[in-house]
Amino acid sequence: xxxxxxxxxxxxxxxxxxxxxxxxxSLAQPLFFFxxxxxxxxNVVSTSNGSYTAFIAPGIIAxxxxxSSVFSGIQIIWDRQFGFLKETLVAPVSRxxxxxxxxxxxxxxxxxxxxxxxxxxxxxxxxxISFGILLAFLFMALIGLSFTAxxxxxxxxxxxxxxxxxxxxxxxxxxxxxxxxxxPLTNAPSALKVITYLxxxxxxxxxxxxxxxxSSSINPLVCLSVLGxxxxxxxxxxxFLFNRIKA
Amino acid sequence: MDAIKIxxxxxxxxxxxxxxxxxxxxxxxxVFGFLGxxxxxxxxxxxxxxxxxxxxxxKAHVNGFDIKHRKxxxxxxxxxxxxxxxxxxxxxxxxxxxxHCRLYxxxxxxxxKRILDLLKLVELEDRxxxxxxxxxGGMKRRLEIARGxxxxxxxxxxxxxxxxxxxxxxxxxxxxxxxxxxxxGITIILTTHYMDEADKLADRxxxxxRGKVIALDSSANLKNKVGxxxxxxxxxxxxxxQKFVEKCKFCKEAKRHDGKVTISTDHAEKKxxxxxxxxxxxxxxxxxxxxxxxxxxxxxxxxxxxTIREQEASSIEHLRERxxxxxx
Ligand SMILES: Nc1ncnc2c1ncn2[C@@H]1O[C@H](COP(=O)(O)OP(=O)(O)O)[C@@H](O)[C@H]1O
Ligand SMILES: [Mg+2]
Numbered sequence: 151x152x153x154x155x156x157x158x159x160x161x162x163x164x165x166x167x168x169x170x171x172x173x174x175x176s177l178a179q180p181l182f183f184f185x186x187x188x189x190x191x192x193n194v195v196s197t198s199n200g201s202y203t204a205f206i207a208p209g210i211i212a213x214x215x216x217x218s219s220v221f222s223g224i225q226i227i228w229d230r231q232f233g234f235l236k237e238t239l240v241a242p243v244s245r246x247x248x249x250x251x252x253x254x255x256x257x258x259x260x261x262x263x264x265x266x267x268x269x270x271x272x273x274x275x276x277x278x279i280s281f282g283i284l285l286a287f288l289f290m291a292l293i294g295l296s297f298t299a300x301x302x303x304x305x306x307x308x309x310x311x312x313x314x315x316x317x318x319x320x321x322x323x324x325x326x327x328x329x330x331x332x333x334p335l336t337n338a339p340s341a342l343k344v345i346t347y348l349x350x351x352x353x354x355x356x357x358x359x360x361x362x363x364x365s366s367s368i369n370p371l372v373c374l375s376v377l378g379x380x381x382x383x384x385x386x387x388x389x390f391l392f393n394r395i396k397a
Numbered sequence: 398m399d400a401i402k403i404x405x406x407x408x409x410x411x412x413x414x415x416x417x418x419x420x421x422x423x424x425x426x427x428v429f430g431f432l433g434x435x436x437x438x439x440x441x442x443x444x445x446x447x448x449x450x451x452x453x454x455x456k457a458h459v460n461g462f463d464i465k466h467r468k469x470x471x472x473x474x475x476x477x478x479x480x481x482x483x484x485x486x487x488x489x490x491x492x493x494x495x496x497h498c499r500l501y502x503x504x505x506x507x508x509x510k511r512i513l514d515l516l517k518l519v520e521l522e523d524r525x526x527x528x529x530x531x532x533x534g535g536m537k538r539r540l541e542i543a544r545g546x547x548x549x550x551x552x553x554x555x556x557x558x559x560x561x562x563x564x565x566x567x568x569x570x571x572x573x574x575x576x577x578x579x580x581x582g583i584t585i586i587l588t589t590h591y592m593d594e595a596d597k598l599a600d601r602x603x604x605x606x607r608g609k610v611i612a613l614d615s616s617a618n619l620k621n622k623v624g625x626x627x628x629x630x631x632x633x634x635x636x637x638x639q640k641f642v643e644k645c646k647f648c649k650e651a652k653r654h655d656g657k658v659t660i661s662t663d664h665a666e667k668k669x670x671x672x673x674x675x676x677x678x679x680x681x682x683x684x685x686x687x688x689x690x691x692x693x694x695x696x697x698x699x700x701x702x703x704t705i706r707e708q709e710a711s712s713i714e715h716l717r718e719r720x721x722x723x724x725x
Contacts, residue, residue, distance in 0.1 A: 153499045153500075153502060154499065154500050156499070157495075157496050157499040157500065158496075161485065161488065161492075161496060164487075164488065164492070165485075165487050165488070168487060169487070232482075232485075232486065233479065233481050233482050233483035233484070234483055234484065234485045235483075236449065236479055236483045237483040237484070237485075237497070237500075238500065239449060240447050240448070240449055240472060240477050241472060241497075241500035241501060242468075242469040242470075242472035242473045242500075242501060242502070243500055396450075397444065397449040397450065
């Protein structure tokens with residue numbers, strides 16, 4: 151069981167490092183958001199303390215982890231399309247161990263992706279090195295784990311590639327835009343506030359913000375427990391749905 | 398013990414019966430051919446036998462293990478080469494094999510040697526570190542066969558092993574498959590819709606059509622059941638030949654047309670010496686002799702009233718018909 155989980159984790163990591171275009175492609179998008187919004191809106195949005203670019207920096211890291219992890223999760227759709235899924239399903243190992251390997255692989259690569267963005271933001275000067283990095287790392291791990299598992303849960307229910315743009319437009323994008331990554335929650339209209347508080351990514355973004363900037367509008371312990379709970383729920387849901395997947 | 402025992406195995410997809418109460422046994426150590434047109438239910442049967450798909454009805458034992466209740470044991474007993482590739486093309490050949498070893502719990506100290514041995518067997522050891530996406534169709538097939546053998550299964554399933562391959566590669570694969578069976582004693586179950594493939598490789602053949610097994614025997618017996626061989630004799634004096642042939646006891650029927658005599662009989666190759674000596678005795682000159690033996694195509698035609706190609710062309714039609722019948 152551990153052996154199957156390990157080898158599927160290793161497979162994800164190997165594939166990640168082999169696909170340079172995917173690696174750089176998924177760096178470009180968060181950076182694009184960072185520059186376009188950071189410099190475009192810095193005079194429009196007022197943040198309580200610090201610059202707007204610093205304010206969105208943790209959100210941009212969370213974004214890259216989110217995208218990369220959901221992509222890793224729905225890799226299963228490709229695995230089904232290209233046949234590899236069957237190789238794992240017909241093996242004498244539990245589906246849970248396969249799902250866990252995929253989840254840990256996705257979490258690992260999305261943390262790497264988040265760290266790359268983090269380093270770039272350090273170099274640009276929008277973030278500073280502090281002990282909070284360790285806490286930020288924990289939040290990245292939780293975001294990565296939760297959303298890879300969510301990707302697996304979704305992919306287990308989708309039969310073909312056509313579902314993919316739907317996931318992009320109706321799941322990932324709203325999760326990102328309604329997470330408080332780009333705007334301060336304090337001045338948001340109350341309807342938006344409610345939605346944002348229901349969005350699990352919000353707790354990741356706020357937690358990262360606390361870790362990297364030293365202040366957040368949600369208590370970091372609340373962030374940790376909500377995100378941790380959501381992660382656990384997603385892993386269970388992903389395992390449950392993957393267990394019922396049809397070859 | 399039989400390698401596989403199937404009793405009344407059935408699979409429905411909504412109102413379509415893809416596999417319809419099939420029953421047969423596969424003996425240990427034999428190459429068993431599962432021959433039928435596209436859509437006959439071959440892959441669905443293999444999916445059930447490999448525990449990927451739940452049967453709607455019926456029972457089956459693979460290597461003595463019930464496919465419903467002893468899934469892991471069944472999975473360890475079989476090597477599976479699916480109709481479509483299930484390799485990870487972004488990994489190298491070696492990595493694909495290593496992954497398989499770990500999924501099947503092959504002990505660490507045996508892995509490298511086994512991988513290398515099998516890569517040699519399928520003549521891919523010099524490409525072991527190439528990404529699979531750079532492989533040709535034939536190389537991928539060979540790699541998949543090697544992979545299927547890594548955990549030393551006693552039964553190997555091959556679903557349309559030479560589909561879409563060029564004739565040269567097919568011949569080579571046939572050699573591998575034959576050798577595997579002979580040298581390693583592995584029971585092989587292969588599905589195909591190629592008559593020649595079943596004929597060449599299989600000890601016994603089950604012909605499946607529209608979800609039902611309609612005939613099962615060795616290729617020779619299947620053909621004999623359909624009818625005997627035909628001997629064509631080209632001669633300068635067909636009338637004389639017909640005359641003496643009709644008198645001999647083995648001949649069922651002798652017909653004459655444009656300078657030739659055609660004789661229906663069994664075991665034609667054994668009758669030829671006798672015919673030649675008869676011709677000499679009667680002082681008739683024979684120009685040439687040829688034998689036509691019934692093919693599996695004739696067997697299929699005999700049982701279904703259609704050639705396998707016609708059956709494929711009309712399978713969509715049948716599908717609709719069957720759906721209509723069931724929805725009533
Ligand atoms: N997952 C499925 N859902 C619905 N119908 C299926 C499914 N798999 C196979 N079938 C149908 O079952 C029949 C048998 O298919 P299959 O076993 O693939 O045939 P073969 O392998 O002999 O070509 C076909 O009519 C096919 O369309
Ligand atoms: Mg098939």
